[in-house]
Amino acid sequence: MSDLLKRITINPKQCGGRLCIRGMRIRVSDVLDLFAVGLSVEQILAEMPDLEANDLQAALLYASRKLNHPVLIV
Helix, strand or coil: CHHHHCCEECCCCCHHHCCEECCCCCEHHHHHHHHHCCCCHHHHHHHCCCCCHHHHHHHHHHHHHHHCCCCCCC
């Protein structure tokens, strides 16, 4: 799984420093937005032919890990 996360890159000079897929100008948030509006993996790959299936998995994994943090109630 950690190999998947290596597909997520960040460059302060690209896309405003937002997380991207493999150094391309395709943001992780772009991929997540496409999933959110109901596109399938196949549809996303057709829409963005530079992406690979593992890129989509990496975006989902990153989002899952980012949201899975402890919440302390004081």
